[in-house]
Amino acid sequence: MSRIVTFTNLFPSAMLPGHGLFVYERMRRVAQATKLPWSVVAPVPQVAWFFRNGAYRQWAAVPRQETWNGVEIEHPRYRHWPGFSQRRQADAMAAGARDVVHRLAAMGPIVLDAHYLWPDGVAAAQLAREVGVPYTLTARGSDLNVVAQDRVVAARIAEAAAGAFQCCAVSRALGERFAAVAKLPRERILEVRNGVDLERFAPGDSRAARAQLGLPAEGRLLLGVGRLVPGKGFELAAKALPGLPEDVRLVLVGDGPERAAIAEAGGARVILLGARPPAEVAVAYRAADLFVLPSEREGWPNVVTEALASGLRVVATRVGGIPQILGDRQTEDPSIGALVPSGDQEALTRTLREVLAVPGDRQHVRRFAERYGWTEPIAQLVRVFERALAGSKA
Numbered sequence: 001m002s003r004i005v006t007f008t009n010l011f012p013s014a015m016l017p018g019h020g021l022f023v024y025e026r027m028r029r030v031a032q033a034t035k036l037p038w039s040v041v042a043p044v045p046q047v048a049w050f051f052r053n054g055a056y057r058q059w060a061a062v063p064r065q066e067t068w069n070g071v072e073i074e075h076p077r078y079r080h081w082p083g084f085s086q087r088r089q090a091d092a093m094a095a096g097a098r099d100v101v102h103r104l105a106a107m108g109p110i111v112l113d114a115h116y117l118w119p120d121g122v123a124a125a126q127l128a129r130e131v132g133v134p135y136t137l138t139a140r141g142s143d144l145n146v147v148a149q150d151r152v153v154a155a156r157i158a159e160a161a162a163g164a165f166q167c168c169a170v171s172r173a174l175g176e177r178f179a180a181v182a183k184l185p186r187e188r189i190l191e192v193r194n195g196v197d198l199e200r201f202a203p204g205d206s207r208a209a210r211a212q213l214g215l216p217a218e219g220r221l222l223l224g225v226g227r228l229v230p231g232k233g234f235e236l237a238a239k240a241l242p243g244l245p246e247d248v249r250l251v252l253v254g255d256g257p258e259r260a261a262i263a264e265a266g267g268a269r270v271i272l273l274g275a276r277p278p279a280e281v282a283v284a285y286r287a288a289d290l291f292v293l294p295s296e297r298e299g300w301p302n303v304v305t306e307a308l309a310s311g312l313r314v315v316a317t318r319v320g321g322i323p324q325i326l327g328d329r330q331t332e333d334p335s336i337g338a339l340v341p342s343g344d345q346e347a348l349t350r351t352l353r354e355v356l357a358v359p360g361d362r363q364h365v366r367r368f369a370e371r372y373g374w375t376e377p378i379a380q381l382v383r384v385f386e387r388a389l390a391g392s393k394a
Contacts, residue, residue, distance in 0.1 A: 002389045003037045004030065005104055007097070007124040008115035010140075011042040013073065015062045021278065022194060022302055023115050028071070029195075029374055030381045036389075039104065040073040043097050043123070045080035056082075074100045087152050089119035094126045105131035111165070111388040112136070117143040117157050125160035134165035134388040138192070141170070141299025141320065144177045158182045165388045168192045170300035171321025192381060193321070195374030196305040200282050203311035203362040209287035213273065213280065219247035220356065221271075223288035223312070225281060225303045226295075228256030233294030233317065236345055238266030243349040248356065250292075253284050285310035290356060296342050298322055308336070308369035311362025315352055317342040325372070334358045336368050 006027050010020030020042075031038035047056050062075050078096030080089065104110055112135040114124035121137040128135035137160060148154045161167050161182035168190045169175035175189040182189075210217055226232045235258060237250055251271045252262065263270055273284065285291070291307035291314045298320035305325060307314055314337035316322045326337050334355045340347040 001037060002109040003039060003104070003107070004034070004113055004385055005101070005110045006038070006040045006113045006115065007101070008120045009043055010116050010120070011040055011073065013042065013062045013068060013075065014066055015058050018275065018277070024069070024071070025197070026194065026377070027113065029378045030385065033378050033382045034385060036385070038071065040071055041097055041100055041104070042073055042075050043078050043093050044075045046077040047080050047082060076100050086150065090122035090126070090156060093119045093123035097123065098127060101127040102131055105133055109133070109389055111385055114138065116140050117160070118147045118153050122156045122160045125163060129163065136166045136168060136384060136388065137161060137164045138168040139170070139174055139178045139299070141174065142297065144174060144181055145297045145320070148181045154181050166190055166384045170194055172324050173320050174299050190380065190384070192377050193372070194300050194302050194305070195377050196302065196309045196369065196372045198309055198370060198373050200278070201285060201306045201309035203366055204286040206287055209283045212283055213287055215251060215271065215287050216249065219249060220289040221287060222248060222250045222290050222292050222352070223253070223284055223307070224250065224292050225253045225284065226293070227254050228252065228258040228262060230258060231296045233296060233342070234258065235262050235265050236294045236348055237292045238262045238270050239345060240349040240352055241266050241269045244353055244356065251284065251288060253281055281306070282310070285312055288312055289360065290315065290352070292352065293317070293322070294340070294342070294348055295319055300325070305369060305372045308365055309372070311366045313337045313355060313360050313365055315340065315348070315355055335361065336365060
């Protein structure tokens with residue numbers, strides 16, 4: 001029987017249940033809609049023992065095979081030298097996953113569904129050509145915005161894209177970047193946005209949510225969700241606090257190397273909740289008054305649609321797919337949110353102050369967000385996979 005095989009390092013496991021959760025949420029819905037068997041090949045980097053700390057220690061503990069939330073996952077290993085082997089990663093990943101992919105292809109017709117272009121997408125393209133099966137590529141953000149700035153990587157991505165059954169990007173801006181890097185006509189890139197779970201992320205009892213997370217019952221809360229790394233800009237949000245009313249605090253869900261710098265910048269007005277499971281992230285949205293994302297770059301940030309679905313207005317940078325999510329609004333309309341230039345501390349502080357000065361209407365924001373459910377993107381993807389497995393590009 002025909003099968004969809006998702007190929008990506010960005011996928012949850014028993015050891016890392018939050019890693020690449022967005023790929024799982026998308027593809028489990030595709031599998032349900034197509035009623036096709038679905039399995040996952042999620043290669044794991046294998047590093048020398050002296051690199052094996054932090055995240056690499058967790059990777060080492062990932063089982064080679066597992067069933068996670070009902071999905072059969074294979075975790076073949078590939079050799080990786082952190083900081084030294086970027087241009088060799090795709091070939092190393094393909095070598096590590098070769099036996100697994102060949103075995104799955106021998107079981108019956110498959111389409112290889114690759115997420116993140118480097119090294120995952122290029123490795124998948126190489127293996128798909130070897131076994132003679134169609135493959136799809138999905139660009140998700142930094143694979144094009146950061147990694148593809150390397151000319152060798154960009155050339156390999158272009159080669160892989162040229163032979164793909166379908167190239168996808170999660171936002172309009174990323175589709176344009178994909179076409180430019182791959183030197184393809186823009187119409188060859190299908191825009192398939194991410195969806196948002198409109199049941200999990202919804203307005204609710206703010207006071208109860210605050211109590212559940214141990215947050216202050218009084219005052220207004222800005223919320224940021226994501227890795228605490230320089231590119232997310234949360235230190236700018238912390239530095240904005242002195243320019244905001246005294247009752248406003250910044251709550252951050254996530255962890256990373258910028259944790260200490262953010263805490264120092266915002267002092268007692270910053271509340272760091274650390275990494276939380278999806279159910280608790282949904283509670284955090286209900287607890288907050290305004291969402292902030294001052295990123296330097298983004299693809300289609302799911303946290304923005306999650307916040308909107310929860311009834312939160314959004315103040316974010318004008319990068320990637322964020323303007324598209326907010327309906328291409330400019331800063332004049334605070335009813336849904338506002339956009340600011342990346343890295344502009346003064347503009348961020350001023351805009352946060354202006355949006356906070358206007359009471360928000362959670363139900364109005366929620367109605368706006370309902371356009372971002374999963375129905376449309378899943379229908380697009382079902383058509384792609386059905387055509388790929390039928391052997392037709394019509």
